[in-house]
Structures are given as C-alpha cells and as structure tokens.
Amino acid sequence: MILLLVLWLCCIHFTNQETCSSPGDLPAPQMFLDKASSSQGDTVVMKCKIPALPPFTRVIFCKDGKEIAIQPMQQSKFAYDLHYEVSASSSGNFSCLYEHKDNLNHQTLSLLSTAQHLSVTGLSSKSDLGITSPSTLDLVVLCSLLVTSAQNRQSHHRLPSSSP
Numbered sequence: 156m157i158l159l160l161v162l163w164l165c166c167i168h169f170t171n172q173e174t175c176s177s178p179g180d181l182p183a184p185q186m187f188l189d190k191a192s193s194s195q196g197d198t199v200v201m202k203c204k205i206p207a208l209p210p211f212t213r214v215i216f217c218k219d220g221k222e223i224a225i226q227p228m229q230q231s232k233f234a235y236d237l238h239y240e241v242s243a244s245s246s247g248n249f250s251c252l253y254e255h256k257d258n259l260n261h262q263t264l265s266l267l268s269t270a271q272h273l274s275v276t277g278l279s280s281k282s283d284l285g286i287t288s289p290s291t292l293d294l295v296v297l298c299s300l301l302v303t304s305a306q307n308r309q310s311h312h313r314l315p316s317s318s319p
Contacts, residue, residue, distance in 0.1 A: 175217035178252050179264030182206045184214075186251045186268035193241045195278050201237040203251035203268065211253040217267070219247045228253075246275045 189200040203214050214235045216224040226235050239245070248270035255263045 174215055174254075174264065175222055175250070175252070175267070176220040177264075178267045181211075181253070181255060181263060181265035182208060183266035184251055184253055184268045186249060186271050188249065188271045188273060191272060192274045192276050193245075194276050195241055195243055195245075197241045199239045199241055199245075199273060201239055201249055201251070201271075203235045203237070203253075205233045205235070205253050205265075207233055211255045211265075213254050215252050215254065217250045217252070218245075241273075241275055243275060245273060248272050 184206065185204040187202040187204070189202075193199050201216060203216065205211060205214065210228075212228050214226045214228070215222055216226075216237050223239075224237050226237070235251075239249075249272075250267045250270045252265045252267050254265075257263070
C-alpha cells in the first residue's frame with residue numbers, strides 16, 4: 156500500500172514537471188513581465204495572454220521548464236496575471252502555456268510562450284512598510300533629534316531641588 160502511494164506521488168510530481176518541458180501543438184500564448192530586472196522582496200507581475208481561438212481549461216506558468224503556478228480558466232478572460240514574489244533564486248526564464256480538455260477528458264497543451272528572462276539584482280530597497288532605505292535613515296535621524304531636543308528641554312525646565 157505504501158509503495159503504491161509513493162509511486163503515485165512520484166507520478167504526480169513527474170507529470171507536473173513534464174507539462175512545461177513537453178508542450179503541445181495549440182497556438183502559443185504571449186508572456187510579458189512588468190520588469191526584466193528586480194530585487195529580492197519585490198513583486199513582478201507576469202501576464203500570460205491566451206489566443207481567443209481554442210477553449211481552454213487552465214493556464215500554467217513555468218520557470219526554467221518547471222510549473223510554478225496554475226490558474227483555472229475564467230469565462231471570457233484571455234489575460235492572466237501572476238504576482239511573483241522575487242527571491243535570491245528567482246533569476247531565470249519564465250514562460251506560460253494553456254491546457255485544453257475535450258469532452259472525453261483528453262488533454263491537449265499549447266506551445267510554450269516565448270520565454271522572458273528575469274534577473275535578480277540584489278536586496279529590495281523597500282522595507283516591510285513600503286518605506287525606502289534612505290527614508291528609513293531620515294526617520295532615524297529625525298527621531299534621534301526629537302529625543303535629544305526633548306531631553307534638553309526637560310533638563311532646562313527642572314525645578315531647583317531644596318536642600319535640607
């Protein structure tokens with residue numbers, strides 16, 4: 156029983172990886188990246204535009220020949236966006252394809268879109284709050300000046316202590 160489960164899991168994993176490396180014959184979609192170079196922590200929007208010719212069941216986004224995301228078909232929609240979080244290992248070639256299943260559940264894939272290359276340039280200049288690093292430094296300096304100013308005012312306004 157366990158052996159069958161392991162074989163089944165291996166087949167699913169292999170099938171998923173095979174989709175992007177064994178495209179079919181339907182017309183290729185078009186792939187666009189909103190930027191070709193990005194930093195770690197940024198988000199890149201990938202757009203896959205499907206031809207309006209054949210009906211399809213899902214859109215598959217690929218990186219270096221491996222599936223990274225699947226989106227189901229939506230009625231009358233031919234452009235699909237993927238918001239991709241950039242990491243240190245995100246550099247690579249991105250493409251997309253779509254799948255059609257007929258009434259007998261036979262699967263036909265499209266050709267792969269032309270690959271679009273994404274380069275990762277380094278760490279993002281944005282913090283979790285969306286503030287850039289120079290702005291963060293400005294805030295630290297401003298806060299430090301405010302604290303120092305408050306301390307100076309406090310020391311000048313102290314009442315003289317009475318001695319016994």
